Amino acid sequence: MTADSEQPVVNGELADLRRRLDVAYARVEGGLTLLNHRTEEAAKTVDDLGARLTSLEHARWPLPSIAAITAVGALVVAVWQAFGR
Secondary structure (H helix, E strand, O other): OHHHHHHHHHHHHHHHHHHHHHHHHHHHHHHHHHHHHHHHHHHHHHHHHHHHHHHHHHHOOOHHHHHHHHHHHHHHHHHHHHHHO
16 A cells, blocks of 8 residues: 555655756756857957968068168178268
8 A cells, every 4th residue: 555655755755856856967968058159259269360360470570670771781881981081
């Protein structure tokens, strides 16, 4: 007799556990999907920043070359002034 009266309680508890497990699984799956999306967005951002950095590196002025040309020009002017007088 006691086995029959406990059967509905066990079935109810199993249904409750199954529902809780389904909710927890959905929550974990949603969290993983969100993390995957954020990872993809971060990868896109890193790629965009890398492309911007590359374009900035190519667009910068070649300062050492300009300094060398200026130094040679100053030397030519100094020699010209020294011998031109």
